[in-house]
Amino acid sequence: MKAATFILTAGLMLTLSGCMATGEDSMARLSNEEIAVMDLTERELSLRTDMEAIGFEHQPFSTTIDTFTMPINDLFVNQYELMEQYRAIQEEHIDVQSFLNANDGKSDDELLAAAMAFDAEAESEDQKILPSLQRYESANDAIFSSNLALATKLTMQAVRLYDLSQIDLAALLEDEGMMMLTKIGQFGEVYDRAKAQLDYIGYANEYIEHNEKLVQQLQNLQGLKTASNASN
Structure with a gap:
């Protein structure tokens, strides 16, 4: 039994290390710095493409x-669906996306000034x-x-x-x-897939969280606009 256990463990480690080293998921090969400077549209497309390549159907093992793997797969599906809902909101608010992209990196005051200047040129309320x-x-609140709830579950599934x-x-x-021995390679694939799913849950969660910071800036704008109107 000890010899069989050693062979199984050694084979498993080789399988896992090989899978991790040769993975072809594009986001997984990028550094945090490279991801941070990606255009948001490009980042979302890369995430969606990679997650679809990993797959959403659970692969039973034992x-x-x-x-262990079913809750991770379910969370992976939920995170993808949430990203799709978020994408639908972005597509519905193309004007906002264009404005935010054009004014990326500006302070709250600068962004408010840009918004007020934009509205001053508008020909109608619409x-x-x-x-x-x-x-x-408001559309992004839910x-x-x-x-945030998925991020909490992600931490639990990582453990x-x-x-x-x-x-x-x-x-x-x-x-x-x-x-046992015929299951070595299969377990390596199952584990590697679960690990990839967790990684991409994290990537997608961070993508939405990054955009949440932009929306928080919009909340600040409303306060600044109210204060500006009150002072006039």
Whole structure:
């Protein structure tokens, strides 16, 4: 049994390290600095493409292992769906996206000044950007609340994945009546996929969180606008 356990463990480690080293997921190969400077549209497209390539259908392995991987898969699906809902909001508010992209990096005061200057040139109320910014802010509230809840679940599943990496797979497969050695490669693939799903849940969660900071700036704008109107 000890020899079989050693062979299984050694084979598993080689399988996992090989999968991690040769993964073709584009976001996974980028540094945090490279991700940070990506255009938001490009970043969202890359995330969506990579998550679709990883896949959303759970891959069963064993009764016990599935208790680790199924919640991760469900969370992965939920995060992708939330990102799709968020994308729909962005597409519905193209005017806001264009304005924010054109004024990226500006302080609250500078952004308010740009918005007021924009509205001063508007030919009708429908063309003004400040009301659109307020509608955009309201539309995102539920998204950001859900994203925070998923971030909490992500932390919990990361701990669970670590627990899975420490499991005595040889004993587990023996208890479940499986042929151990024929399962080495399959477990490596299952674990690697769960790890990739967790990574991309994190990437997508951070993408939405980054945009939440922009919306928080919009909330500041409303306060500044109110203060500006009161002083006039």
